[in-house]
Amino acid sequence: MEYGLLLAGTLFALGLIGVLVRRDIVFILMSLEIMLNATGLAFVTAGARWAQADGQVMYFFILSMAAAEVAVGLALVLRLRRQFKTLDADAASRMHG
């Protein structure tokens, strides 16, 4: 069971590295998906350890949150592309309020 949590930690760290290293905003969104997935894996692993349904319930909530997040995030990617003609996340570092 600890191996499941170890795997979840590894995947989360890899996603965090991706968020920190990559500057293409599509890759940043993919790395966020990896991190959310690793969190869900940790919840399901813990739920399987105690044979409780709560882990999978929390995974369900994480899944719906990821779906909503990725819909809005990809719409923002399209807007960024149209407005700045690039996918570099640093291009949108200033807010023109």
Next chain:
Amino acid sequence: MNAVFYIAAAVAVISTVMVITRLNAIHALLYLIISLLAVAVIFFTLGAAFAAALEVITYAGAIMVLFVFVIMLLNLGPQATAQESQWLSPKSWIGPAILALVLVGELVFIIARGELRAPAAGPVEPRQVGVALYGPYLLGVELASMLLLAGMVGAYHLGREWGMENSRQGDGATGRQGEERLNI
């Protein structure tokens, strides 16, 4: 069952490393789908069949299709056909194909042995999950539906502006202020 877990975990870690090191977005997406499928196999070995099905249908199915759509939209241009021919070359899909074959082999192995039991404490049936979802977690389900509604309205709002801006580019109107577009 332990060997299945370890092989799937190795596939997940390898494909995730490939995701964050690829330069081409579609290549990274192929590896990301493999990573999600590997995590689905891990859910299955943990006795969480409901979570495994959700992972395949929603994550690897719906969310990744959204990524593919957006990447294809972003690549509209004269160099799109050149990229298309490059994506069809074997070296872009042979890695994900090998990792996917490993997962298929694991699935066939599990089904052939007929051993669907979790190693530790017994499987959590989908029935238990459903009872918990609509019992003590009913408020959470309502909140999740509100969140999905908000996400849908937000994505529609941003995407609609993008389409209108495209059609207005002909007359040179570059209204950058959000307030203007909100009034249309």
